[in-house]
Amino acid sequence: MQFFFEVLIGGLLSGVMYSLVALGFVLIYKASGVFNFAQGAMVFLAALTYVGLLEQGLPALAALPATLAVMVVLALVIERVVLRPLVNQPQITLFMATIGLTFFIEGLAQITWGANVRGLDLGLQDEPIQWVTDATGMAISKFDLVAAGVAAILVTLLALFFNRTRIGRALRAVADDHQAALAVGIPLQQIWAIVWGVAGAIALVAGLLWGARNGVQYALTFVALKALPVLILGGFESIPGAIVGGLIIGASEKLAEVYLGPFVGGGIEGWFPYVLALLFLLIRPEGLFGEKIIRRI
Amino acid sequence: MFYREAGQFKTSYQADVAIFPIRQDRIAIALIALTAFLVIPLLATSYVFTGILIPFLILSLAAIGLNILTGYAGQLSLGTAAFMAVGAFASYNFMLRVPGIPILLAFIGGGTIAALVGILFGLPSLRIRGFYLAVATLAAQFFILWFLTKVGWVTNYSSSGVITAQPIVILGYTFATPAAKYLLVLSTVTLMALAAKNMARGNVGRSWMAVRDMDVAAEVIGIRLMHAKLLAFAVSSFYCGVAGALFAYAYLGTVEPEAFNLDLSFRILFMVIIGGMGTILGSFLGSAFVTLLPVLLSVTVRYLDSNLNLHIAESAISNLEFMVFGGLIIFFLIVEPHGLARLWQIAKEKLRLWPFPH
Numbered sequence: 001m002q003f004f005f006e007v008l009i010g011g012l013l014s015g016v017m018y019s020l021v022a023l024g025f026v027l028i029y030k031a032s033g034v035f036n037f038a039q040g041a042m043v044f045l046a047a048l049t050y051v052g053l054l055e056q057g058l059p060a061l062a063a064l065p066a067t068l069a070v071m072v073v074l075a076l077v078i079e080r081v082v083l084r085p086l087v088n089q090p091q092i093t094l095f096m097a098t099i100g101l102t103f104f105i106e107g108l109a110q111i112t113w114g115a116n117v118r119g120l121d122l123g124l125q126d127e128p129i130q131w132v133t134d135a136t137g138m139a140i141s142k143f144d145l146v147a148a149g150v151a152a153i154l155v156t157l158l159a160l161f162f163n164r165t166r167i168g169r170a171l172r173a174v175a176d177d178h179q180a181a182l183a184v185g186i187p188l189q190q191i192w193a194i195v196w197g198v199a200g201a202i203a204l205v206a207g208l209l210w211g212a213r214n215g216v217q218y219a220l221t222f223v224a225l226k227a228l229p230v231l232i233l234g235g236f237e238s239i240p241g242a243i244v245g246g247l248i249i250g251a252s253e254k255l256a257e258v259y260l261g262p263f264v265g266g267g268i269e270g271w272f273p274y275v276l277a278l279l280f281l282l283i284r285p286e287g288l289f290g291e292k293i294i295r296r297i
Numbered sequence: 298m299f300y301r302e303a304g305q306f307k308t309s310y311q312a313d314v315a316i317f318p319i320r321q322d323r324i325a326i327a328l329i330a331l332t333a334f335l336v337i338p339l340l341a342t343s344y345v346f347t348g349i350l351i352p353f354l355i356l357s358l359a360a361i362g363l364n365i366l367t368g369y370a371g372q373l374s375l376g377t378a379a380f381m382a383v384g385a386f387a388s389y390n391f392m393l394r395v396p397g398i399p400i401l402l403a404f405i406g407g408g409t410i411a412a413l414v415g416i417l418f419g420l421p422s423l424r425i426r427g428f429y430l431a432v433a434t435l436a437a438q439f440f441i442l443w444f445l446t447k448v449g450w451v452t453n454y455s456s457s458g459v460i461t462a463q464p465i466v467i468l469g470y471t472f473a474t475p476a477a478k479y480l481l482v483l484s485t486v487t488l489m490a491l492a493a494k495n496m497a498r499g500n501v502g503r504s505w506m507a508v509r510d511m512d513v514a515a516e517v518i519g520i521r522l523m524h525a526k527l528l529a530f531a532v533s534s535f536y537c538g539v540a541g542a543l544f545a546y547a548y549l550g551t552v553e554p555e556a557f558n559l560d561l562s563f564r565i566l567f568m569v570i571i572g573g574m575g576t577i578l579g580s581f582l583g584s585a586f587v588t589l590l591p592v593l594l595s596v597t598v599r600y601l602d603s604n605l606n607l608h609i610a611e612s613a614i615s616n617l618e619f620m621v622f623g624g625l626i627i628f629f630l631i632v633e634p635h636g637l638a639r640l641w642q643i644a645k646e647k648l649r650l651w652p653f654p655h
Contacts, residue, residue, distance in 0.1 A: 035428050085631040092373060093634045095428070096570045096626065099563060103623030107616040115612055225435070225559075232432045265447045274436035278421055281433060285425045 007258050008251055013144035015250020016151045017213070020206040021227040022234070022242040023154060024199045029236045030162070031171035031195040033091060033178070034083070037098040040224020041105035042200060046071055047207030047216045051120050052113040071200030074105075079193045087188065088178050106221060115218065120211040147209050151243065154202065158239050171195060175237070229273035233280055235290025244288060249273045300648035316494055333483055338476045346475035347548070353588045354479075354486045355543045360568040360580035361493050362536030367566075368574035369502055370529035371509025372422050373430055376437035377537055377565045382557035383441060384411040384538025385545035386451050389552075392463045393453060400465055400546075404485075408538035414441070415534025422526050426512075438559055445554040459553045462546045478547040485543065489536060494577045496532070505529050506575070571629055573636025582637040590625065594618045 021043060028036040049070050053063040082097055162168040174181040174191050182188055207216075210223055230249045234241025256272045286292055302319045317323045341350065363377045388407030391398055398406075418437040422430055445451050445458075452460050465472040465481065472481050496502050504525045507515035516522050545552040564587055572583020598614050633639055 082627055082631075086634070089630075089634050091427070092570070092574075093630055096567070097630045099567070100623040100626030100630070103619050103626070105623075107619030107623065111613055111616045111620070115616075228432045228435060232429050236428065267443060267447065271436060271439035271443050274433070274439055278433045278436045281425045281429060282421060285429065287429070 007254050009140055010144075011251035011254030012247050013141070013148055013250070014254065015246040015248070016144070016148045016243075017206075017209060018226050018230045018250055019243045019246030020147070020151050020154070020202065020209065021223055022230040022246055023151075023158070023239065024202040024206065025227060025231055026236065026239055026242045027158065027199050027202065028195060030175050030239075032083070032192055033175050034094045034098065035091065035236075036199070037095065037224070038101040038105055039199065039203060039227070040221040041102040041109070042071070042074070042203035043207040043210065043223060044218070044220040045074070045105050045109040046200070046204040047120065047211035047220060048109045048113045050204070050208060051118045051211065051216045067204055068201060071204055072197045075196035075200045076193050078196055079189060083192050084189060102221075106218075110218070117215050117217040120208065120216050143213065150205060150209070154205065155239055155243055162239065167191070167194060226273065229277035232287055233277045235287030237291050238287070238289035241287060241289035249276070252276055299651065300645055316491070330487070334480070338480060341476070343475040346479045349588065349592065350479055351475070351482055351548050353584055354482045355540050355548055356565065356568065356588060357581045357584035358486045358489060358543070359537050359540035359565050360572065360584050361490060361577060362533045362540060363565050364569045364574065364577070364580045365493060365497075365505070365536065366529050366533035367569055368576070368579075369497055369509060370505040370526065372419075372526065372529060373427065374434040374533075375431050375559070375562050375566065376418065376434040376441075378557040378559065378561035379438045379441035380411045380415055380534040380537035381541025381544060381561070382445055382554055383414050383534075384408055384541035385552055385557070386445055386460070386554075387411065387538070388542035389460050389462065389545065390451065400463075400467060404539055404542045407542040408535040411538025411541065412531040412535040415530040416527050419527050419530025422530065423523055435559075438562060442554045442557065457553070459551055460545075461551045462549070465546055472547075482543055482547050485539065489539065490577055493536070497577065501528065567626060571626065571636055573638030576636070576638040578641065579636050579638030582641070586637065590622060591618060594621055
């Protein structure tokens with residue numbers, strides 16, 4: 001039983017890491033109706049830029065704002081070059097454009113900083129906390145706890161931002177209907193620049209945490225794929241959904257790997273989240289917290 | 298002036314339902330077919346066959362498959378490569394385990410198995426749609442590849458998980474040379490493209506398009522949603538399955554499941570989008586674009602590299618290709634969101650009026 005809880009908690013905490021990436025997706029989807037496949041590439045670029053700047057001899061405190069600046073500039077460029085010409089196109093076209101963007105950003109990141117695997121040290125030990133282990137016998141990493149804390153803070157801030165501020169409401173209007181939002185005088189271009197900038201900042205946070213855990217390498221871009229089942233489980237438009245979905249996916253995939261894996265030859269972590277999300281969708285087609293879709297003729 | 302249907306009257310029902318109703322189209326198609334079947338086999342080198350033409354044709358077939366599902370029936374799918382893998386590995390097992398089976402029958406069998414798997418993974422489309430469905434099809438992509446890697450029976454317990462395609466023998470003739478394989482692939486693709494074109498303009502295709510444009514409305518006018526959607530999944534997966542079998546037998550030779558990864562799925566989706574959703578011609582144009590672009594890019598970059606003495610590192614070249622590829626995709630989407638097939642439509646309008654402006 002103790003082993004079960006250890007696996008469960010480990011899964012929940014790794015789920016938080018998925019949530020961090022999923023948050024970036026949700027933010028952009030909620031605010032512009034764009035399914036941004038490039039979020040994974042942005043995570044990669046952010047982590048790589050930060051590490052690259054550190055290697056150039058910048059102190060961590062200077063590298064962080066510099067990376068943030070890079071992400072914001074990237075957001076502005078994306079808005080100007082990719083999104084503005086594609087206003088009011090069908091969602092699939094925008095989705096394809098973000099896949100093109102993924103290729104571009106991945107190439108750009110590796111051309112600028114090289115393709116070597118690098119370590120990233122945030123000064124957090126990825127080892128069990130002693131007193132928790134003593135008290136309960138379970139190994140819980142300090143690193144995971146900090147990641148969970150960061151995610152909690154981000155979610156609270158974003159929820160406040162979306163529900164309580166003027167810009168947040170404008171974002172939701174844009175998500176519903178580009179043209180209608182333009183018609184009532186919402187400055188679409190500024191809104192998009194802001195939201196992509198914020199998504200870039202979230203990508204930076206996710207990139208730092210994932211980079212510190214797995215090393216800064218090309219494989220970071222695949223993290224985005226793990227965020228997708230989280231998204232459909234939680235619902236595309238829901239920030240709490242991203243968190244809850246992340247927790248469910250993280251916990252169930254670890255439990256499945258440990259308890260089901262041995263019967264079928266292992267390696268089921270790769271597809272289990274998708275199948276779980278798929279089965280879940282059969283019951284609730286819009287995910288846990290997604291907006292109910294009403295279709296009329 | 299050159300492309301004008303004035304004076305071409307349809308005097309019979311047969312003429313009215315012809316696949317290519319305009320004479321100029323028929324001449325063009327005949328010329329293209331003549332070139333593809335007779336001229337190219339005489340002129341092309343074996344690199345052109347194996348490096349460009351065969352993958353181009355096979356991926357066109359897969360793109361037609363995805364286009365049926367995404368372009369005509371409106372169900373976004375990211376699992377195309379997995380259905381190709383099912384076709385390839387099922388054909389291999391038919392060849393292996395059914396003694397004396399003709400290889401074309403094994404291909405059809407592979408396509409049929411892929412169609413069944415497609416129906417299975419198409420079931421969620423009855424409940425979910427849009428991006429939810431797209432992500433759900435990723436389940437197919439990851440699950441099928443895992444299954445093919447983990448279940449030894451599928452690869453005949455080969456230790457590395459790699460299968461070697463049996464030689465292609467039809468009526469005692471062995472298709473061993475690149476030119477022979479090219480002709481086999483070309484014939485298959487031509488037949489299946491014609492079939493797809495026919496399906497698209499018939500009853501089936503129209504019900505798909507109705508479902509795509511608005512499924513609730515389609516249901517109201519009496520289209521059976523379940524039937525139409527699952528049929529789209531089945532037909533699409535059949536095309537992908539046959540394409541996968543050809544990919545294994547006529548192109549790669551030795552195949553591992555990883556050859557059909559998510560990257561391939563995305564490339565086929567690119568072909569459909571860049572070529573034009575809901576057109577058969579677009580599948581070919583898109584496939585040509587996506588297959589030729591990397592070749593052209595690498596030739597250009599290497600040419601610049603050696604002539605200007607830039608000394609770009611090998612890894613930088615591949616990254617540069619990534620960037621140009623991504624950039625061009627965005628460029629095309631901005632310039633012509635309806636794809637290359639739409640450009641051809643516009644060109645036809647212009648040709649009709651030429652040399653007058655309007």
